[in-house]
Amino acid sequence: MIILFHPRATKPRNSRLPLAVLALAAVLEGKVDYEIVDGNAEDNATQRILDLISTHNVELLGVSAMPGPQMVAAMETSREIRRLRPEVPICWGGYFPSIYPDAALNARYVDYVVRGQGEDTLLELLDALRGNRELDTIKGLLYKDMFGLRRDNGERPMKGPDEFPWSPFHRLPVEKYLRPSFFGKRTAVHHASIGCPFNCSFCGVHAAYGNKEKFESPERTVAILTHLVKNYGADSVQFYDMNFFLREDKARELCDGMAHLNLRWWCEARVDIMSRYSDETWASIKRAGCAMIFFGAESGSDWVLEEMQKGITTAQTLEIARRTRQFGIIPEFSFVIGNPNDPDRDTHETLRFIRKIKRINPDSEIIIQHYTPTPQPHQAGDGMYGNIEVPFPDTPAGWATEEWMNFTLRIDTNAPWLKRKTKLLIDNFETVVASRWPTVQDIRAPRWSRIFLQVLSAWRYTLHLYRFPFELHLANQFIALRRPKRESL
Structure with a gap:
């Protein structure tokens, strides 16, 4: 066995x-x-x-x-x-x-x-x-x-999902895994691709799974979703792919194929790619039931995006904010703040940029994380960014310490290049924004709690006063709203 x-x-x-x-x-x-x-x-x-x-x-x-x-x-x-x-x-x-x-x-x-x-x-x-x-x-x-x-023994070439059989769902009590979420009462999960063709310097996905992305055929994706709907009663799904949409024609084909399933769903996508999609494709995505898309916006500074090798621009992120509002899809923008080469400048420019996004699309969900390097291909265990070297732990026990767990989860990285004052600004701004616009993904939070946080934080956001938000920390401890980036804790 x-x-x-x-x-x-x-x-x-x-x-x-x-x-x-x-x-x-x-x-x-x-x-x-x-x-x-x-x-x-x-x-x-x-x-x-x-x-x-x-x-x-x-x-x-x-x-x-x-x-x-x-x-x-x-x-x-x-x-x-x-x-x-x-x-x-x-x-x-x-x-x-x-x-x-x-x-x-x-x-x-x-x-x-x-x-x-x-x-x-x-x-x-x-x-x-x-x-x-x-x-x-x-x-x-x-x-x-x-x-x-x-x-x-060296790396193994990747194969696409279609080269392997379906998951044996019958070996698990699938019904117990279809739990309520913002997207539905019985939310399933699916992974329709492997790998990533992009080379973002802070991300380890391409180091782990290669620099090519191999996709499941739209027909197979629809067949698996149909199976989950008919046999287990799924009414929503979260796609765990790093880049759910890479080709516009495949996006249209998939969305047109799954529209009849009446699923509400979430996925991840690239800012640059979707900013070029036609209105017809956006409409097809909406008809297929897309409720929210996660985008790695990463920074409000084009110079930082270039150093990250992200391959996107701030103008494209703003375009996504406009398009998602136009089609009634909630964008979830993630930012990695504290670029080692000039963390103070990066932080201030990105915070101003987030405010601009909120003016364009107030429904935008904002996720803020501290910059944390990961090993790049062919590195011998250390994370390198410019002249900054991070000596990673060399055992699982080392990674299990509080210091490195916080680093892994981007909660408190203790990055040597990040001044305490700058780190506090990032954390306090996150507290204010998360209170001013509580996430819609917390289905357990009562309506009064959202209104209370919004009122309590409005003056701080309006006046750009982020220091010492004691009342918001206290309120958040009492209300305990879900934080998307800490959902696993």
Whole structure:
């Protein structure tokens, strides 16, 4: 038996379908006996794994880990399994080991690391564990040899979603994962692509999954959504793709194909690409049920966007603000503030730019994060930006400390280039804006709480007074509105 472990990543009320392990399960289905253990659904996932090991011949424990809380849960369970059942091989895959492979492999409880797309690598690793092939022939695999030396077999070329079978939804109680959200009463999730063709300097996606994006065919996407609607009653969906719309013709084809499903949905998209879409395509997207689109606006300064290698302009972001208002779609703009080369200038220009966006489209949702570097391809574990070097932790335990957890979640990065005064300005501005325009995504917040925060913060926003917003901190603690960037906490 193979155990596919999805460590706990969020509160149970926020849990969604564990797409990462479902993708692996798809290639095992009908070939290998396996069990999915989802930490978001199990009261004690570690004990569940131990019970399976006690009653089955477990060939491999496969662990999927994102940076942050899920990595901590992966670390704790893996360490306990290694202590109690040291004969079971443990393999880590997913975003964390893909961008920090050395840190993952340095853990004594990790035997193998899969970098990037894992479906074929997993199947080949199973062949090797059964003595049918050599470990050094498996692309995408890192491991420690018999002498304890690190071995890296190189990157595996990515395949598109259409080259793999559907997720075996029947192996999970899907109904329990279709939870209420702003978009509907039964919200599903789906991933229709892998990879990213862009090279933003602060992002690790292209380092983990390559610089090409391979898409699922519109026909398959519609078929899977239809399956979720008809068999499980899904009425909404969140697409987890980094860039849901890359080609206008494919966007039209997909939206026209899914319009009859009457789904409300959310996705991520590029500012530059969608700013060039025709009104007809925007109308098609709206008819298909699109309610909100996440855009990485990143900065209000064109010089910063150029240094980030973002490939967009501030004028294009403003155009998106206008177009989304025109078609009744809520834009969710994310900003990464505190560029190391000139954080003070970047901060002030970006805060002014956010105010301009709000004038154009008051419904715009604003997400503000501190700049945090990630390893770029072919770097040896350190994050580099200009003359700034960040020595990342070299073990999962190092990443699990409060300092690096805050860094990972962009809550309190303690960036050496960011003055305390500038950091406070960013944080206080975020508090004022989030109070002046409370997110519509918190479906639990009563109407009076939004009105109270709006009234309490209006004078500060109008007068540009962001310092010492004690009353807003107190009000937010009392009301506890959802913060999109901290949803996983």
